[in-house]
Amino acid sequence: MDSGGERLTASEIHTELASLQTAKAAIDERISTLESLLKNITTEDESETASSTPAAAETPLTGQLTADMIYRYSRHLLLPSFGVEAQSNLLNSSVLVIGAGGLGSPALLYLAACGFGRVGIVDHDVVELNNLHRQIIHTEAYIGRSKVESAAATCRAINSTVRIVEHKEAFRTSNALDIMKKYDIVVDATDNAPSRYMISDCCVVLGKPLISGAALGLEGQLTVYNYNGGPCYRCLFPTPPPTTACQRCADSGVLGVVPGIIGCLQALEAIKVAGAVGEPLSGRMLLLDALSARIRIVKIRGRSLQCEACGENAPMTEEQFRNFDYEKFTQSPLSTSPLKLDLLPEDARITSKEYYEKNIKGEAHVLIDVRPAHHYKIISLPNSLNIPLSSLEQRLSEISEALGRKEESASLYVVCRRGNDSQRAVQYLRGAGFNLAKDIIGGLESWAHDVDPKFPTY
């Protein structure tokens, strides 16, 4: 087989990478299936042993609070509209929080503090420095470690009497039913479209109320789905948004406190549903507009009889759920890994290292940075010209002028953050007569990775 001396072309590498990634996805899927099978076997074992031993003395019977509990939750008990009854309901309830990020962090803090009997946490990510401005359950000490472990540790530190269950895995159709079955209420604190459809469908299949929150930029949304005959996520949004409309916090940004507010409201709704108090936000959607300090509550449609998940004719079955391809349906990946385009022929591209060498040698060139202006302000390469992709068409003359100031054979390079928009720009530029335009593969991220480790990333 090929060994140390192998020389692969970029396209061979791309092909091999693609096939390895497909194989990796299949292995991940299998691992997750096997883990859930194993878990079932372990739970069966556990329940066998549990039945042979007497019930733990610490667990209070329904409606009975221990002295410590009475003291800990006294401010709840003093609320006439909440009282012992609602608190006991919480203690006898379990809640599953999917996602320990911007929404999940505050939600989990309150859910653990308020006295749910059992709180489950699902996430497969690790804590990163750029999470900490909003994911307030995690601390610097946990950077690089599992978000579930980190969140669980904080929850236990706040309330050691709650059973915290760690699910350190991605939520997939292969494990979703088994995980969710063990809980009464589900909190969707994820960050992508396919997960939102998958979680809603799973709640419909298992008949669980869903507290759904979302936040991006300066806006937030909150609704309780599949509750008391109310609509599900699909009733409202039968057609998934196109990939271009699915924005992620990693691309569009988010003001940290915005998911914080929505996450707190999710905890509030979960408490109302579990405690059986008040009017949960079912059939209504709360819209938070942080910039104008406005909260609107819009009455939304009721259950749709034609809904593919909860409709009268064909309610979704466990079998159908397991076989549904959510990534295909929404045309976006369940994982949060950013999109990687491959639009250009090899000779229209250059690596960041190659660009570095050409620059050192003093090759005459113009470097266009096609990121939005507010990205350019964060950090940029020296001597680059910022022309955002959105205004490229109107500003072609500036590129011609810049090239005109250089010698005859000056090259034209295009860079962006991750190397997708630069390809789109080069494709457009080549069509507009700039036949020598090339993009820097992998953008500024590859520059930071391969050329200058001190170059700031964001």
Added chain:
Amino acid sequence: MDSEKEERISIKIKVLFFARARDLTGMTDMSLEVSPGTTALGCLDKVITKFPGLEEIRNCMVLALNEEYTPESTVVKDRDELALIPPISGG
């Protein structure tokens, strides 16, 4: 004469944009003049003509008239508020 009179009467509604609709239009709200009898769908069409970028989310948003879900066939009245609410997925 009657038709001339009708032409002069137009109604004004306020259109509210949320999430992606806000990015695509670059505004949070706008005022829209339509002729009497125009439906919510008619208003939406008019807004999309003004901002063709909205086409990408036309099938994936909640349409609310005066803070209540509305079928596209509802006829709008003067000073109504029509909200275009696409889902947010971030978190």
